[in-house]
Amino acid sequence: VAEHKKNRILVVEDDPAVLTTYRMLLEQQGYAVVSAESYDQAKRSLRDGNFDLLICDLSLEKQHSAFEVIEAARQAHPDLAAVVVTGYASPDEMSRAEETGVRVLLKPIEIEEFLSTIANALPKTYADHQKAKLKDA
């Protein structure tokens, strides 16, 4: 039996402790996770691999923002799904997220909401695949 392809998620967060917990939470759910602590590291990871979803902290180190990472990622994959996490978003940033088609989660994030938002943001095919699997069982 061929093992089904795991969804690949890139997590970008400049606080290492938070990054570790996000990675572990997602791995617990069976996702394949690559983590990046900075804008440059995120760009390198984007170059090296394909992702189904990008999770990114809004304000990164050296004044970089999640929107830069999303822009860079979508140059290669225009319809890559993304979720932004942050402690605070100004009204301008909120409307920019809406224009970009990105969900914003405010920290501290309820873990159930975090996981369900991610499941919903992932490309439909995987969800359908899961549903089909449930039906078969």
Add this chain to the structure above:
Amino acid sequence: VVCDHTAKPILMDSSAQELLGPEGEGTDLMNPAQVKNRSTFDAYITGFTFSFTEEESSPLRLFNPQSRTDIEYDARSGKIYDQRGQVAYTVTVLRDLTAMRKLEQLRLERRMLEIEKFAATGRLAGTIAHEINNPMEAIKNSIYLLANAVKPEAEPVYEILKTETERVARIVRQMLGLYRSPQAAGNVDVNTVIDDTMALFSRHLERSGIQVKVELDKTPAIVGSFDQLRQVLSNLVVNAKDSMSSGGKLKIRTRHLPSNDGVHGWVRLLVADTGSGIPGNIVSTIFEPFVTTKGEKGTGLGLWIVKNIIENHGGKIRVRSRVDTGTVFKIDLPVVR
């Protein structure tokens, strides 16, 4: 000042005579200040005498011989009719509002200072919350990740760790609500605050089965902070929503309440819900910090913040509530003409 149907003054007290000269046409006045005052007054009273309004109040700038400066008087006039219903006389009272206005100006300045101070405190609280937020996020996630690694005898401690962390997380969330870009106090239209806030909440309320009714009267601008008033309204709307877990009605209404002293006035804001209400034993302490009806889910800071903001704006807030029937918040914000 009593004038006849041709708008000619026929009876004046001594202080009115000081300003406008003796009764009569005023054609023989010699004092230039009185000539000027008389023409200002004539224009006003002629307009009123031949208008269709029964009473009128209007500011008049007249030269005051005591202070030797132009002063704004508040003129209020009424009509006396004869048997045929024609205007027979008009009666006008002129009041010097300088002292009152000066006092009002002082109050206004103090209020603006309080609003700025609150904004600064809020920013401080917000900045601290901002710094606590990431460690908080890591702690909360770690607790979740450790769920399966806890020994049975440690379960009660783990539960405490979990619920107390959630409580701190909520307080941090609430404090982050105060973290906004600095914005000075200025003229604010309460109705715009409402439109702005409700645009944010309307879909959310609809999904929760809450019918929203907004009735906005035409209201004058008040002096205050747009952001802080939006915070007030958001907190009240969120509370209303939380109290109507199985749907209900939310009504928001504004009205202009002019006062009859010519200087003051109020914008009244009503926020009423048909929710679970506040129990009688805590309704009197509901504006104090850390008092909540939401048990584990509340921070007890929302209404305390609301009250602080309203009082800094020189306003008043009252609450009426009945369990299982609903709650009404009544806010009066001062208007200075």
